[in-house]
Amino acid sequence: MRLQNKKVIITGAGSGIGKSSAILFASEGASVIVNDIDLKKGSETFARIKEMGGEAHFIQADVTIPEEAKLLIENSIEKFGEIDTLFNNAGISGVGALDEVEVDDWDRVMNVNVKGVFLPSKYILPYMMKRNKGSIINMSSCVAEVGLAKRAVYSASKGAVLALTKAMQVDYAPYNIRVNAILPGTIMTPFVENYLKSSYADPEEALEGIRRRQLSGELGRPKDVAKAALFLASDESEFMMGSPLYIDGGVTFGKNA
Numbered sequence: 035m036r037l038q039n040k041k042v043i044i045t046g047a048g049s050g051i052g053k054s055s056a057i058l059f060a061s062e063g064a065s066v067i068v069n070d071i072d073l074k075k076g077s078e079t080f081a082r083i084k085e086m087g088g089e090a091h092f093i094q095a096d097v098t099i100p101e102e103a104k105l106l107i108e109n110s111i112e113k114f115g116e117i118d119t120l121f122n123n124a125g126i127s128g129v130g131a132l133d134e135v136e137v138d139d140w141d142r143v144m145n146v147n148v149k150g151v152f153l154p155s156k157y158i159l160p161y162m163m164k165r166n167k168g169s170i171i172n173m174s175s176c177v178a179e180v181g182l183a184k185r186a187v188y189s190a191s192k193g194a195v196l197a198l199t200k201a202m203q204v205d206y207a208p209y210n211i212r213v214n215a216i217l218p219g220t221i222m223t224p225f226v227e228n229y230l231k232s233s234y235a236d237p238e239e240a241l242e243g244i245r246r247r248q249l250s251g252e253l254g255r256p257k258d259v260a261k262a263a264l265f266l267a268s269d270e271s272e273f274m275m276g277s278p279l280y281i282d283g284g285v286t287f288g289k290n291a
């Protein structure tokens with residue numbers, strides 16, 4: 035029970051990495067606020083945790099809308115009395131070289147991936163500062179470090195999250211609040227399945243290309259990232275501050291011959 039008595043909010047917990055993290059955290063004793071913009075997906079994660087005998091609430095909210103992000107935090111605190119960890123996981127993909135990116139798509143991706151980290155953090159920090167305690171986990175990506183083809187706006191958004199993580203850590207270290215980032219490689223989730231289908235004429239060939247660029251020879255699984263998030267949410271990582279944690283099958287630092 036590595037998260038016994040921990041109260042956690044996970045944004046975008048209706049699918050993929052967020053869902054896997056919510057289930058793993060609950061199985062390790064955490065009380066979990068499952069957030070998602072999608073009612074059906076969020077309810078499914080909530081139901082899974084309840085079936086396991088875990089403690090959870092589902093709060094539907096769009097983390098890009100200030101009023102909804104504020105309510106998410108206020109309602110979470112009302113339900114659990116306090117929040118130990120905020121996992122800013124919600125995010126969307128954006129494919130294309132820069133000249134191919136539509137202006138609306140740029141705004142949409144930056145809005146979810148960057149503003150969606152800013153807003154829940156902004157509203158929870160005053161509570162964490164008052165408690166003199168807290169942990170925030172921000173979802174970045176290995177594309178914050180490595181240039182990958184046709185990922186212009188997505189890379190910009192995840193680079194912003196990594197830089198923001200470091201800046202936040204400096205400001206809130208005096209309040210005993212830790213802020214770290216997770217940088218996954220390619221993880222097989224609905225997010226990746228969708229962009230393979232929508233961006234490539236031959237999704238199978240594209241998938242092979244992704245396998246080849248990872249030293250692991252295979253894509254990651256949501257639970258690989260969930261286990262890293264568990265470490266950051268627990269006190270086991272208490273000396274980790276403002277750091278990127280890579281869970282990437284070797285894509286960032288290795289190079290296939």
Ligand code: NAD
Pocket residue numbers: 045046047048049050051052069070071072075095096097098123124125126127146150173174175176217218219220221222223224225226
């Ligand atoms: P996913 O699409 O399976 O899940 C994302 C969830 O976020 C969905 O349930 C979606 O409804 C929710 N969401 C989207 N916009 C929202 C909003 N405005 N408010 C609240 N919820 C919202 O994706 P995933 O692959 O599990 O990705 C989770 C995070 O991990 C994202 O930030 C993504 O960028 C990041 N990431 C994923 C990979 C990968 O290969 N899958 C790699 C690196 C980083």
